[in-house]
Amino acid sequence: MSRSQALQSPTSSVGTYPGMGQASTRRPRLLLMGQRRSGKSSISSVVFHKMPPTETLFLEATTRIQKDPIHSFMDFQVWDFPGQLNFLDPTFDFDHIFGELGALIWVIDAQDEYLEPLSKLHSTILAIQRFYPAINIEVFVHKVDGLSDEYKLDTQRDIMQRTQDELSDNGLDNVQVSYYLTSIYDHSIFEAFSKVIQKLIPQLGTLENLLNILCSNSGIEKAFLFDVLSKIYIATDSSPVDMQSYEICSDYIDVIVDVSEIYGYDRKPQGQISSPTSEAPGEAQQEEEEAPLEASSIIRLQNGMVLYLREINKYLALICLMRKDSIEKQGLVDFNVQVFQNALQQVFEVGR
Missing domain, CATH: 3.30.450.190 (Beta-Lactamase)
Known part of the structure; x- marks a missing residue:
């Protein structure tokens, strides 16, 4: 390998790529939502903090909103929302949570009963569409590593059909919802996040x-x-x-x-010029x-x-x-x- 000196460590903090985030102080927000133990914190730890998947077994349950600023080519935030909280309750500031949201990522545990989390997903989409219809809605059908290929696809189809039916019943036929089969034990979670992030890049x-x-x-x-x-x-x-x-x-x-x-x-750093007084031209x-x-x-x-x-x-x-x-x-x-x-x-x- 030649000149292998410049790549950043995954743990390094890097600035904003020129043109991506400097024109405004606004940072796109990715909101991880879903039921307790659906895998939200594990996803964030594996993708953005290089935690080995096996170590996520020891993560404690999230009890409050975890706000994680990510400094990379494009500065953005990842909010991990506790599954037990009802953010649609009037005591929560709806605009503060969803006002600068770039994408809502709803995590569903495919190895567990998903009718209740699916019902909450539908309620969330309906609430968001009233005020913030431009938000990207992404559904991660998660923990599929232990399932057969046929069962994975059947589960995904069922979730898609139920969601489509619910939205149609409420007069929302044009809502774009994306679905991904994911697991932290392979590259599928990185592939899914790649698709999510790409939607936030104007260029x-x-x-x-x-x-x-x-x-x-x-x-x-x-x-x-x-x-x-x-x-x-x-x-x-x-x-x-x-x-x-x-x-x-x-x-x-x-x-x-x-x-x-x-x-x-x-x-x-690129663009740094030596002082002319310190050395000859x-x-x-x-x-x-x-x-x-x-x-x-x-x-x-x-x-x-x-x-x-x-x-x-x-x-x-x-x-x-x-x-x-x-x-x-x-x-x-x-x-x-x-x-x-x-x-x-x-x-x-x-x-x-």
Whole structure:
């Protein structure tokens, strides 16, 4: 691996990506709701705090709203709401809870009776639609790791049908509700959160177009733009996402971060210029030329495929899956990735 010094540790606190969150102090809020012991706190701990799934067994039940600010490429908040509280009670400030909400994530334990939590979900959707119809509603059919494939799908279909019927009965036929089968013991929870976060990114369409152009001009079969902090991918090209490809790219992030923590070293922040009074102009120019570039790495897999990683900045990393003959023209790939990186910077500069 070359220049593997710049990727952030998952526990590091990083700032906002230029253009994502700096134009306003508002932070999108992800609200985790559901019945007690449905797995809300475990999800938050695994995805955003790198807790091993087996250790979530020892988490205590949430007794009050846990407000967790996430500092990454886009600053946002994750609120873990206790399942035993009735937030529709008049004593709760409805506007304070839902006023700046980006997405409501309702977690349903697929291994337990779900009629009661489903009823509360319906009540919540009806209440939200009256005042905040633009909120994204996401349903995680959770803890499906111990269920058969047939039972998973049957459960998901039943939840979808009951919800659709309830909303139709109340005259809400156009409410968009998304459903995901999730588990903290595999990559499905990261895949689901990727889809949730992508809906909050105004520049998503432009990012996908840029990745499509990069793939077509570089012989890349699949490309992901990952948030290093959480291993959520904020964008990918338009080709279908193969779960196995996503998993290997996600695991690649862990390898690179671990190596960077051992062998990495600090560098000056981008845009930092040496003081002209401290050294001669020639020395400053030489230091700038010798400054380490973005981290990059190439791994050749046994099946003949190649994983190509390039750090975009300390928040984001581009990971591409390509065939061995494509990487033989590495100079072309490197050049195209640099063009993509420059275009990405311009996209977010415009959004500032």
